Amino acid sequence: MRRTKPGKSARSQPLIAAPVKVSGNAPIDYGVLRTHLGYFLRRLQVEIFKDFIKTLAKFHVRPAQFSVLVLIGTNPGRSQAEIGKALNIERARLAKMLHELERRRWVSRCSAVNDGRSHSLYLTPSGTEKLDRIKALAASHERRLTARLGKERWQKLIDLVRDFG
Amino acid sequence: MRRTKPGKSARSQPLIAAPVKVSGNAPIDYGVLRTHLGYFLRRLQVEIFKDFIKTLAKFHVRPAQFSVLVLIGTNPGRSQAEIGKALNIERARLAKMLHELERRRWVSRCSAVNDGRSHSLYLTPSGTEKLDRIKALAASHERRLTARLGKERWQKLIDLVRDFG
DNA sequence: TATTGTTATACTCTATAACTATA
DNA sequence: TATAGTTATAGAGTATAACAATA
Numbered sequence A, B: 001m002r003r004t005k006p007g008k009s010a011r012s013q014p015l016i017a018a019p020v021k022v023s024g025n026a027p028i029d030y031g032v033l034r035t036h037l038g039y040f041l042r043r044l045q046v047e048i049f050k051d052f053i054k055t056l057a058k059f060h061v062r063p064a065q066f067s068v069l070v071l072i073g074t075n076p077g078r079s080q081a082e083i084g085k086a087l088n089i090e091r092a093r094l095a096k097m098l099h100e101l102e103r104r105r106w107v108s109r110c111s112a113v114n115d116g117r118s119h120s121l122y123l124t125p126s127g128t129e130k131l132d133r134i135k136a137l138a139a140s141h142e143r144r145l146t147a148r149l150g151k152e153r154w155q156k157l158i159d160l161v162r163d164f165g
Numbered sequence C: 001t002a003t004t005g006t007t008a009t010a011c012t013c014t015a016t017a018a019c020t021a022t023a
Numbered sequence D: 001t002a003t004a005g006t007t008a009t010a011g012a013g014t015a016t017a018a019c020a021a022t023a
Helices: A031-035 A037-059 A063-074 A080-087 A091-103 A125-149 A151-162 B031-035 B037-059 B063-074 B080-087 B091-103 B125-149 B151-161
Strands: A107-111 A119-123 B107-111 B119-123
Touching: A031 B063, A031 B125, A037 A063, A037 A125, A037 B037, A037 B063, A037 B125, A037 B151, A063 A080, A063 A091, A063 A119, A063 A125, A063 B031, A063 B037, A080 A091, A080 A119, A091 A107, A119 A125, A125 A151, A125 B031, A125 B037, A151 B037, A151 B151, B037 B063, B037 B125, B063 B080, B063 B091, B063 B119, B063 B125, B080 B091, B080 B119, B091 B107, B119 B125, B125 B151
Parallel strands: none
Antiparallel strands: A107 A119, B107 B119
């Protein structure tokens, strides 16, 4: 269904036709977008995650899953509410994610002794072993990123975004 | 070595929750996550977008739509391929987005004179007027962000992430 | 053959709401 | 009443593939 026939909606045409502006010649002007920090932060973050996701793909681990596994490994016995709050992951989403990690036998959940509603989270031995190898891959990703940005730039950036308190 | 300046410039609030102390328990240890720049970039970007999305909600404009409108406004007559490439938006997704913007009569598409496959993109007068008001809102968001981060930190960050490619 | 735009599907992530069981 | 976890839905964004029209 072609809806743009030549000669229609001439009102929106520029009054002066651009002379010979062939596609791809003149660079795109980003306009006010250049004043928006959020835009560039997102572009960079997406670019970084592209390599990160590819790096962890062989273990079928997504970035959010990685962060959950790391926090469970470093903070065994914590509840879903605590892990979720620390990572800013909705409890509904975390519940679904943990089902998958439990299905893989990487994570185990036990009823908390002091609160029947809570589940205490632990890595299984298998999960611990897998996470160690995944961490090694993640570290290789970070080395690539550091090399790409330059050590100094990487350090400046992480200092600026890590400790805002 | 720079000491803390006693100026009135309000210390920026923490954007990323520092290790959260939950119910009298020990704070969460982020472990190796603290070595991953991508993690903190994403946390900060999501936090920033939260305000941005809320700010533009009254016009029912999403961040990606905003970036497309800005680029069409600043670069009238460019094709979907050019706009999409500049913003790193898949052509399939951009096509769907442009259908919506065309439905609102903010954007018009004409067959390119030199290439029958391409569509030249323009803002309609209505779209131009809307975008001006949306830009004003976006600017107010950026002022809030600058105040929140502190002018100096905001400037350092945008200098580091702008033109990373 | 390659490119432009379109349509379609699948998956991740976010944001809700409603529900249960416990406190 | 409030909290912890579960289930469900809806929407945005990303990544594909297949297709028609055009180069």
